[in-house]
Amino acid sequence: MxxxxxxxxxxxxxxxxxxxxxxxxxxxxxxxxxxxxxxxxxxxxxxxxxxxxxxxxxxxxxxxxxxxxxxxxxxxxxxxxxxxxxxxxxxxxxxxxxxxxxxxxxxxxxxxxxxxxxxxxxxATGRREYERELLRAKQRAEISERRASSLAQTLQQTLIPHRPPDIDGLELSAQYRPAGDGTEVGGDFYDVFEIGPNDCVVAVGDVRGKGVEAATVTALARHTIRAAAVRETRPSAMLDLLNEALLADKSGFCSVALIVLCRTSNGWEATACSGGHPLPYLARANQSPRALGTHGTVLGVMADPSLMDKTTRLQNDDLLVLYTDGVTEARGESDQFGEDRLQACIRKYMPSPKAITAGLLEEVLEFQSGYARDDIAIVVLKVVPPE
Amino acid sequence: MDPIKRHDVKVTGLDDSQPILFAHGFGCSQQMWRYVAPHFESRFQVALFDWVGYGGSDPSAYDPDKYSTLDGYAQDVLEICEALDLQEVIFVGHSVAAMIGALAAIKQPERFARLVLVCPSPRYIDDGTYVGGFSEQDIDELLESLESNYLGWSSAMAPVIMANADRPELSEELEASFCRADPKIARQFAEVTFLSDNRADLPHVAAPCLVLQCSKDAIAPVSVGEYVHATLPNSAYVVLDATGHCPNLSAPEATTRAIDAFLRE
Missing domain, CATH: 3.30.450.20 (PAS domain)
Structure with a gap:
């Protein structure tokens, strides 16, 4: 060697x-x-x-x-x-x-x-150049995030009424709060509109999912209900049309609680129908709030949903409370917010619709330590003497 | 929110004595006073705090609108004084906190007995014949420095490197947070600090002031200290034989002596 x-x-x-x-x-x-x-x-x-x-x-x-x-x-x-x-x-x-x-x-x-x-x-010439690129990428990502977030908020605003209508004989208040930090479009929606001098429609719904896909279903649901309200008078018939539209579109399914309010010579009549949605409450002075109507089928799932109308004559000062499951299914430390707390809230804050929506939203948020895991929509109507 | 929690306010010394409130400058935390503040505990009620985003403060309390000017920071000083019910306050502010203290003392003159301005500068950027020491491009470079160091640090944060066994000046936990802030907060604080111009405020400071100047300070040069002293209506001026911008760390004994002498006057 x-x-x-x-x-x-x-x-x-x-x-x-x-x-x-x-x-x-x-x-x-x-x-x-x-x-x-x-x-x-x-x-x-x-x-x-x-x-x-x-x-x-x-x-x-x-x-x-x-x-x-x-x-x-x-x-x-x-x-x-x-x-x-x-x-x-x-x-x-x-x-x-x-x-x-x-x-x-x-x-x-x-x-x-x-x-x-x-x-x-x-x-560190090469490393610093690489870091600068990372920084630029991070800054671009932050800009995109801000843009997405502002887009979500803009889109969100198109899914709920810009300003609820003034309806003589009804006092109205609504609260809407998307889940999380508000960067995503929520799947809950509500709508209130008049279809004649003595008729109006109130809808509160919940589209499965969140984000852009949910937003397209929400838009479809909201506009279909408005179109259906022109052709049909019963809420079950309106929800039937929405069910058909959702099935035809194949884009998703949703639950809706719909109330058609009709002014007669004896005052307001409310006809309620639920397509798989939590039933609205009727709250009357000195009485426990009671649920209106019967549970029906979630919409957009089957061709022949079970949907039933229930008509109730309203008195002055009666309150109608419509909400989404973001209220009742809000999770606290050991249990859900539930219907009992909801009813207690209604009794606590009645008779002012504004006090009910604001107080209920605050208590639901507080119940889940300030962080809303699901969207929350609340609409409250009160029968008041016509001007 | 409770300002005591928000700023991680720490109170030591004598409860019923005149209060002395120490405020740290841009960059680090109330730890900057650890070699100076204890000296005053035998005669004063000593309060220390962190600006929001630094040290043990609550970063969720950071409000970019409030902190878009030094007035927002001056508001914090007043809120801390109110929460602790401090009267006849001796305010000791380092670097930008010196100017913040001056603004607070202009807003509520009755609250403050004396101000100690350590390495103050009412304006960092040159303007005509006024020499602040920096150009606007310099400040842009500082902002870039902050961002580059954020990257270096974020990756180095995870394992706390082996402690310096012979002289553990800071606990590891403190070291991990010392001089570290959310880069967005650090950036805005730097912008607000180094782009501010408070020269016109100085004549309105009624309280007696001590201007503590370092003989060789790369951030607030001697000419700036002289300007502050000449513009304040009522001030004493002491030049410390110290290099750098942080005499509270590099020359704590001389700093303490100068403050002590001023407070005994």
Whole structure:
């Protein structure tokens, strides 16, 4: 076997220092550079004589970097004795910038006074360019998120009445709150509209799911109910048409509670029908709130849904409360908000529709510690003497 | 929200004595006063706090509208004073907090007995013959610095690196949060700080002030300290033989002595 003679390794301390694969310098307590290695000089283009005893490390930074040095890096060094992975730009003698990452240790003497700061400087041109791209990508993502969120809110506004109509003889209040932080379009909707001088329709519904897909179903449901209200007089017939439209569209299914209000010579008559939706409540002074109508089939699932109308004659001061399951199925620590709490709320805040919607929403939110896991829609109507 | 929780207010010293309120500058937290504040505990009621977004404050209380000017921060000072029912307050503010204290003292002069302005600057950007020390481009570079360092830090946060065994100045937990803030908050605070111009406010500060200037400060140069001293109606001026912008850390004894002498006058 032929032995190849290995060249000698120069492992003198001098060489390890001067030729280390990173820039290396130390500074005195006043900040002035006391010693600097060859790698640092080669990286930055400075002469040793420019730096030693003349400049401090902060002098080599951009003005912005100097502020960062003074407000973050130096305090960190003083307080923790070290600073790690600080990104800075060194200004070279020709004015160009060298992006670097810096690690530094503070050494103290026996009395605890700072003696020297040792600084290792790593060139970071490629890494910083990559980080800038990451930052730009992050900023773009934030802009997109804001845009999506504002789009969701705009879309949301088209799914509920801009301003509920003024109907003589009825006082109306509504609350709507999409789930979560409001960045997504909710699946609940409500609508109140007149179909003649003595007739009006109130609908509260819940489309399965959230987001854009739910929004298209919501729009379809809302507009189909409006169109159906022109052709049909009974709420069950209107919901039948909505069921057909949903089946034909194959886009999704929803539950709706619908009340048609009709003014007769004896006052208002309310005809209620539920397509798989929680039944509206009728609240009358000195009586417990009672549910109106019978549970029917969820809409958009089968061709022949079971839908039944129930007509009730209303008195002055009667309240109709329509809501979505975001109210009753709101989850607290151990149980759901439930119908008992809902009825208690109605009794507590009646007879003002506004007080009921606001108070109920507040209590439901509080019940789930301020975070709505599901959309919440509440509509309350009160029969008042005509003007 | 309760300002005491919002700002992680810590009260030590003598309950019934004159209160001294320490406010940290842009960048770190109330820890900046750890070598100075304890000295005053034997004679004063000492209160420390963090600006929202820093140290132990509640970052959810950050309101970009409120904190779009230094007035929002001055409001915080007044709210803290009110919550603790502080009267005859000695306010010690470092860096931008010096100006914030001046604004608070203009709003409620009756609340403040004296102000100590450590390394103050009423304007950081040069303007005509006024030398603040920076140009607008410099401030843009600072904002970029903040963002680059946010990236470096976010990845380094996870494993707390081995502690410095010989001199554990800060606990690891503190070190992990020290000088670290939500980058959005840090950016807006930097913009509000370094783009502010409070020169016209200085003549309205009625309380006696101490201007503490470092002999070699890269952020608030001596000429700025002299300007502040000359413009305030009633101020003493002390130059500390210290390098840098944080004498509360780099020269705590001299800083303490100067404040102490001013308060004994």
């Amino acid at each position: 032929v032995e190849v003679e290995q060249p000698p390794v120069d492992d003198s301390a001098e060489n390890l220092y001067e030729q280390a694969p990173c820039g290396y310098l130390c500074t005195r307590p006043d900040g002035k550079i006391a010693k600097v290695n060859q790698t640092f000089l080669s990286l930055t283009g400075y002469e040793r004589a420019d730096l030693v005893d003349r400049a401090s490390f902060a002098d080599l930074l951009t003005a912005g970097g100097r502020i960062y040095h003074e407000t973050h890096y130096a305090p960190m060094l003083q307080m923790a004795g070290r600073a790690r992975e600080i990104a800075l730009d060194i200004v070279k003698p020709d004015g160009s910038r060298l992006p670097v990452l810096v690690n530094a240790n503070l050494e103290r003497d026996d009395t605890g006074a700072p003696r020297t700061v040792r600084v290792a400087v790593f060139e």
